[in-house]
Amino acid sequence: METKARIMVVEDDATVLAVVSDYLRGQGYRVAEHRDGTAARRALSITLPDVLILDRMLPGVSGDVLCREVRQSAPRTSIIMLTALDTVEDRIDGLESGADDYISKPFALRELQLRIDAVMRRSRRTHVSTGPFALGPFRVHPAHRRIWLRENEMTLTNREYELFLFLLQNPDRVLTRDDILREVWGWNFGETTTVTVHVRRLREKIEPEPRFPRYLLTEWGQGYRFTVDDAS
Template identity: 85%
Template sequence: METTAEIMVVEDDATVLAVVSDYLRGRGYQVTEHDDGTAARRALRTARPDVLVLDRMLPGVSGDELCREVRRTAPQTSIIMLTALGAVEDRIDGLEHGADDYIAKPFALRELRLRIDALLRRSRGKHVSPGPFTLGPFRVQPAHRRIWLRDNEMTLTNREYELFLFLLQNPDRLLTRDDILREVWGWSFGETSTVTVHVRRLREKIEPEPRFPRYLLTEWGQGYRFTVEGVA
């Protein structure tokens, strides 16, 4: 990494907190740690970590509530949710609150580091960015990671930006959920409901009526198709 990434770990299990924090420091990250949601909320009033590693089940302020607050106040901070709840519905619920990624406990420390690195690579634009372009009502400046809908700049999380840029670069093409997981998340396999949740969140920002999308269309049983022609 060109610059040292700042990671905030919020976890109420003292052993997990110490092991994760020490491991990440040993890999060169700057790490701050908190063992309850209230302390983390206080710190996040001024701190802007690159990645927030956040347990869902916290005393004081819950991880879900913190996630929602960070999404409103610091959309460029990437969030990885730690959850002891293994059901798909529980993981989807965490993503619905605005998490970019999730890891179910117990997890391997190396997996956490790889997930963090993947988020940092994309948020820092270490891949080759295309030049500015316009597609329908959307204007894009990839070098600055900014997208406008007509005259209004959109507020997107890092993951939402990567997803939307990928869609904008592939108009009118059928994209399966596996295609999107591979190209946007960098996963060769994974839970495709992750894509479903992020598509739903993106629709809320780009569609006049998210329940009846005009641009980001579902091809039932296949995937999604993005079109700037719109659907009547």
């Protein structure tokens, strides 16, 4: 029998925390819960969850700060922001902090579960049909979820890895944001700002000068194209 994911829920609203935690336990997940950022930070220093569900507005240490800290120390932990802040700017801020996904309050518990399942499925997925391969300065070992830029292994979050692998497997093909949402996030519809932010984060890791990309190009009005042919 498959062991369900370990989930940490950090939420200062006691009712929301109880409802979410009880629901997830009822679905078989192992759940730890905290009501403030300071307690969550202590717990995260001891044990890392598979998925961190994180309110942005927390007492003690803010959700944004926690998100950035976890991103630096544990890039493979999936992070879902759970918050009442719902403007485009708020979503961008949360994603820029390192979140993999963003859910606005009020929300359906079933939607939250589906988002958790999606990030876990993507993080566990192996591409058995594709062996190790190289493209330009990048070397990829899909079965081990590892990518190198020249001689240096890259540190990528689960979502950044999935996005980059998808791009590497589709060189010189123009991919719309909807294509990327469907293939990388597993969504048939969604907020394309999510793709824009993750592309920006990925460029910061693969491009010599992110403002003037050589590999991950924007095709205006269409989407993105990954190439090594245009790079000198």
